[in-house]
Amino acid sequence: MSSFFKKTLSGIKVAHHKNTEDCKTVTMPVPAKVSLPMLQHMGAPCVPLVKVNDTVNVGQLIGSSDKFMSAPIHSSVSGRVAAIEEYINPLGVRTQSVIIETDGLQTVDPSVQPPVVGNKEEFLAAVKASGLIGLGGAGFPTFIKLNPAKPEEVDTLVINGAECEPYITTDYREFMENGEEVLEGIAAVVKYLELKYVKIGIEDNKPEAIAKMKELTAGRDGYEVVSLKSSYPQGAEKVLIYETTGRTVKEGQLPADAGAIVMNVSSVGFLARYLKTGMPLVTKRITVDGSAVAKPQNVVVPVGAMISDVMEFCGGYQKEPKLILMGGPMTGIAVYDDAFPVIKNNNAILAFDEDFVNEEPESPCIRCGRCVQACPFDLMPAALEKAYHAKDVDALKALKVNLCMECGSCSYVCPAKRNLAFSNRMAKKFLRENSIK
Amino acid sequence: MAKNLRIAPAPHIKDSASTGSIMLCVTAALLPTLFASTYIFGFRALLLTVVCVASCVIFEYLYRVFTKQSNTILDFSAVVTGLLLAYNLPSTFPIWMAMVGCFIAIVVVKQLFGGIGQNFANPAIAARVVLLVSFSKDMANFVIPTLKDGVITRVVGATPLAAINGQMASWADHSELMFGGVDGVPDIFMMLFGMRGGSLGETCAVALIIGGVFLICKKIISPIIPLTYIGTVFVLTWVLGANPVQQVLAGGLILGAFFMATDYTTSPVTLKGKYIYAVGCGLLTVLIRLFGNYVEGVSFAILLMNIVTPLIDRYTKTRPFGGIVK
Numbered sequence: 110m111s112s113f114f115k116k117t118l119s120g121i122k123v124a125h126h127k128n129t130e131d132c133k134t135v136t137m138p139v140p141a142k143v144s145l146p147m148l149q150h151m152g153a154p155c156v157p158l159v160k161v162n163d164t165v166n167v168g169q170l171i172g173s174s175d176k177f178m179s180a181p182i183h184s185s186v187s188g189r190v191a192a193i194e195e196y197i198n199p200l201g202v203r204t205q206s207v208i209i210e211t212d213g214l215q216t217v218d219p220s221v222q223p224p225v226v227g228n229k230e231e232f233l234a235a236v237k238a239s240g241l242i243g244l245g246g247a248g249f250p251t252f253i254k255l256n257p258a259k260p261e262e263v264d265t266l267v268i269n270g271a272e273c274e275p276y277i278t279t280d281y282r283e284f285m286e287n288g289e290e291v292l293e294g295i296a297a298v299v300k301y302l303e304l305k306y307v308k309i310g311i312e313d314n315k316p317e318a319i320a321k322m323k324e325l326t327a328g329r330d331g332y333e334v335v336s337l338k339s340s341y342p343q344g345a346e347k348v349l350i351y352e353t354t355g356r357t358v359k360e361g362q363l364p365a366d367a368g369a370i371v372m373n374v375s376s377v378g379f380l381a382r383y384l385k386t387g388m389p390l391v392t393k394r395i396t397v398d399g400s401a402v403a404k405p406q407n408v409v410v411p412v413g414a415m416i417s418d419v420m421e422f423c424g425g426y427q428k429e430p431k432l433i434l435m436g437g438p439m440t441g442i443a444v445y446d447d448a449f450p451v452i453k454n455n456n457a458i459l460a461f462d463e464d465f466v467n468e469e470p471e472s473p474c475i476r477c478g479r480c481v482q483a484c485p486f487d488l489m490p491a492a493l494e495k496a497y498h499a500k501d502v503d504a505l506k507a508l509k510v511n512l513c514m515e516c517g518s519c520s521y522v523c524p525a526k527r528n529l530a531f532s533n534r535m536a537k538k539f540l541r542e543n544s545i546k
Numbered sequence: 547m548a549k550n551l552r553i554a555p556a557p558h559i560k561d562s563a564s565t566g567s568i569m570l571c572v573t574a575a576l577l578p579t580l581f582a583s584t585y586i587f588g589f590r591a592l593l594l595t596v597v598c599v600a601s602c603v604i605f606e607y608l609y610r611v612f613t614k615q616s617n618t619i620l621d622f623s624a625v626v627t628g629l630l631l632a633y634n635l636p637s638t639f640p641i642w643m644a645m646v647g648c649f650i651a652i653v654v655v656k657q658l659f660g661g662i663g664q665n666f667a668n669p670a671i672a673a674r675v676v677l678l679v680s681f682s683k684d685m686a687n688f689v690i691p692t693l694k695d696g697v698i699t700r701v702v703g704a705t706p707l708a709a710i711n712g713q714m715a716s717w718a719d720h721s722e723l724m725f726g727g728v729d730g731v732p733d734i735f736m737m738l739f740g741m742r743g744g745s746l747g748e749t750c751a752v753a754l755i756i757g758g759v760f761l762i763c764k765k766i767i768s769p770i771i772p773l774t775y776i777g778t779v780f781v782l783t784w785v786l787g788a789n790p791v792q793q794v795l796a797g798g799l800i801l802g803a804f805f806m807a808t809d810y811t812t813s814p815v816t817l818k819g820k821y822i823y824a825v826g827c828g829l830l831t832v833l834i835r836l837f838g839n840y841v842e843g844v845s846f847a848i849l850l851m852n853i854v855t856p857l858i859d860r861y862t863k864t865r866p867f868g869g870i871v872k
Binding site: 515 | 549551553554556560563621660661816864868869
């Protein structure tokens with residue numbers, strides 16, 4: 110698909126810090142308590158199906174919703190429901206959370222049986238029942254993604270193995286440890302959705318993963334392993350689609366409108382395991398790293414385990430943490446304490462000490478234009494910031510603030526240290542509020 | 547337990563480049579020229595430069611104190627303005643007049659409009675133009691250095707551009723004058739190394755280009771503006787029958803193209819805008835030099851293009867990826 114005239118999307122060079130890439134995944138023992146928020150995905154929150162003092166088993170359905178845009182939630186442990194309480198997530202959204210005291214037995218629920226899948230409808234029902242959401246970070250319910258409005262127009266499955274965020278190596282470990290299952294998952298999606306092409310996008314800072322996937326896909330018709338330039342944000346959905354297929358997802362469209370479905374490598378790997386075992390999404394591999402962590406490594410944690418418990422498993426804090434991130438340093442969420450549970454779409458917990466945190470105040474824009482050069486979508490972040498401060502709806506629309514995916518490249522390169530990506534997020538919210546009227 | 551952690555919007559890492567580090571790089575890029583001009587024009591050149599830099603920094607500091615605003619001298623932009631303004635003055639220029647120029651640059655052009663990033667024109671250029679129309683005699687009081695047997699002798703005189711373009715009043719009749727061979731114009735080799743009359747920082751093309759290439763390599767400026775600007779002047783003067791090499795080397799073009807026209811605040815942000823802006827600078831420079839009353843047009847050209855920059859920006863917006871044009 111690459112042609113001489115193909116426009117290249119901008120990207121920025123960010124230090125990779127893939128310190129844990131050779132850390133074989135270890136499994137964390139079950140903590141004394143887990144907290145399972147009823148909102149772990151994009152969409153409507155679930156309603157708890159259990160009561161206080163109920164006994165629950167691993168894989169048991171404990172939360173579901175009758176809304177379309179949602180994903181069921183299962184217990185990651187066996188034990189007793191200690192409380193169902195209000196929970197405020199790191200972004201300030203209030204939902205309920207089911208607190209389970211574990212019994213340490215990890216009794217598997219009898220409902221956990223391999224699903225019977227013979228056709229597309231059964232396949233989609235199984236994907237929905239598995240509780241799978243996009244594990245790359247956005248948390249979009251997978252069964253909706255796999256059921257586009259015009260399935261006949263979709264011909265390509267793009268596997269996102271770019272992992273362009275610094276520090277995080279969970280997707281790399283999925284390739285290296287479960288490459289065969291990744292392929293099984295891909296094959297299932299291709300079979301039931303009747304797709305023609307598979308593009309596996311991997312950044313070229315992971316040559317071993319590229320080599321392994323090339324070897325595994327050798328001789329398979331329609332499969333291609335695409336080596337991507339290591340430049341942030343190659344793993345952003347629209348960027349990845351463009352780089353692997355040459356197609357452009359236009360303003361207001363979904364990837365399916367460009368004939369593509371994007372799935373994270375860990376998502377397809379999970380899907381293959383689910384189809385074999387029927388165990389829903391109750392554990393998650395995360396990268397634990399950062400200057401304040403004693404033993405950085407890749408850990409499989411039960412969904413709902415507290416950050417503090419995960420940290421304890423990783424040897425505790427070697428320095429006093431000043432910044433803890435859920436996710437990578439470019440798009441992750443900073444939490445104000447470590448009493449938050451790991452949820453399905455978390456892929457890293459990074460803890461940093463004081464030396465890492467540099468609070469440089471914003472200074473005036475000097476119009477250097479670095480934000481314009483950095484933006485993968487050719488937006489003009491400094492102009493957008495001005496328009497937002499002026500509350501200029503027309504200018505925000507003309508400058509297409511809604512195309513911003515909040516990758517943070519503009520804020521990263523800004524020499525005046527302006528929080529341009531955050532300003533875009535606020536501007537989009539402002540635009541939403543002012544378009545309803 | 548970890549409590550009371552720092553929260554902030556993503557991204558949580560930032561590039562090391564800051565406004566201050568960028569301005570320090572520009573300062574460093576201007577230093578070879580300072581050495582060259584001190585060698586060429588003597589101690590007076592160094593003194594004038596030091597006075598300008600100090601005045602600019604002090605004016606900026608005092609203005610911010612008097613108006614109860616944050617101290618901004620550590621972003622080093624005042625240092626850059628001081629250097630550039632000094633480089634635009636003849637080495638004989640009176641100290642007090644130079645200080646007036648610094649006041650105009652920092653207080654009037656920069657701070658009164660809101661400080662760094664808000665000025666409508668490059669402060670050094672605007673100040674030079676004000677000095678040029680206010681003290682035209684002193685601004686034309688150039689020194690001509692001549693290198694003979696390793697010793698530099700300096701006499702007061704005019705710039706080679708005056709010798710070339712000064713006779714342009716009757717340009718149509720005397721076009722032959724421009725094909726080299728004009729009295730008072732040093733050979734190209736001497737001009738490359740700055741052995742000619744002119745403002746103290748504009749003459750040594752080699753030192754300026756070293757600084758300019760350094761800035762381009764450090765990705766602080768894009769090569770588009772300087773190359774397009776110089777290229778436009780070269781081609782246009784050639785087409786109009788002038789000696790293009792002389793036109794590039796004999797005036798303030800190299801200094802202006804690499805260090806003044808590339809000022810972030812007063813040049814367009816997008817690539818397309820930068821081309822339009824640089825071609826405009828080149829066009830105006832040539833028109834003023836060959837058809838205007840002034841023998842040199844670089845500062846007027848850049849000043850005029852500074853003023854139209856907001857207009858250029860308005861019509862050269864980027865086309866976002868995937869954006870639907872209505």
